[in-house]
Amino acid sequence: MNQQLEELSGAIINYEVKHHVTDTDLAFASHLSVEKIHAMKAGTGACTTEEINQIYDYLATNN
Numbered sequence: 001m002n003q004q005l006e007e008l009s010g011a012i013i014n015y016e017v018k019h020h021v022t023d024t025d026l027a028f029a030s031h032l033s034v035e036k037i038h039a040m041k042a043g044t045g046a047c048t049t050e051e052i053n054q055i056y057d058y059l060a061t062n063n
Contacts, residue, residue, distance in 0.1 A: 002043075005040075005043040006043065008040055008043075008052060008055070008056075009040065009041045009042070009043055011056070011059055012026070012037065012040055012041050012055065012059070013041060015059050015062075015063065018063075019062075023037045023038060023041070026058075029058065029062070030054060030055055030058040031054070032051060032054060032055060036051060037055075040052075040055060
């Protein structure tokens with residue numbers, strides 16, 4: 001996993017722990033699929049720059 005994906009994964013995990021939410025909750029709230037959230041956390045699959053920006057924007061806005 002490259003550094004950028006590791007940072008994204010860490011940010012998602014930290015958010016979920018801090019706010020006591022699941023991947024499903026985060027997916028629903030951020031308008032991304034659960035599968036996409038799983039892929040981002042695992043550092044697998046293809047995520048577009050738009051999707052990465054979308055999750056970072058959501059995390060920043062709702063932190």
